[in-house]
Amino acid sequence: MSFSFPRKLGVVIGFLLAANSATGNAFAQQCTPATTTAMPLNNTTVICTGTVTNQNTPNGYGTGVETGLTINVQANATVTATANFGQGISVGNG
Numbered sequence: 001m002s003f004s005f006p007r008k009l010g011v012v013i014g015f016l017l018a019a020n021s022a023t024g025n026a027f028a029q030q031c032t033p034a035t036t037t038a039m040p041l042n043n044t045t046v047i048c049t050g051t052v053t054n055q056n057t058p059n060g061y062g063t064g065v066e067t068g069l070t071i072n073v074q075a076n077a078t079v080t081a082t083a084n085f086g087q088g089i090s091v092g093n094g
Contacts, residue, residue, distance in 0.1 A: 031061040031071070031079065040092075043068035052079045058086030066091040 029050025035041040036056070046069055048061060055061050060079035061071070069091055073079055079088045 031055055035061070035063060035066055037063045037065065040065045040067075041069060042066060045070045045072065048073045048079050049077050052077070054082055054086070055079075056090070057081075058083035059090040060086070060088040062087075062090040064090045064092055067093040 029052060031046050031048040031052055033041060033044065033046065034055070035046075040063055046061070048071065052060055056063050058081055060081045062069075071089060071091075081087055
């Protein structure tokens, strides 16, 4: 049995969406590039899309030590922390 290209593409997209749903992550709903305390970003442009929650727990994004970031939160996007002591965006010197 042979599948046409549109059908193959639909199967691949369906598989990716199912895998994404199983992991609980949403494509493009994050701030990129990612940052960590071990390797904090510096002098970089960050783009946040979708609903970002606790990407850098307890903060929505950032560890508090990054410097020189330009952070673009796209239209209809949010960056939030759910912990009482967390911040939506936490950088050392943005």
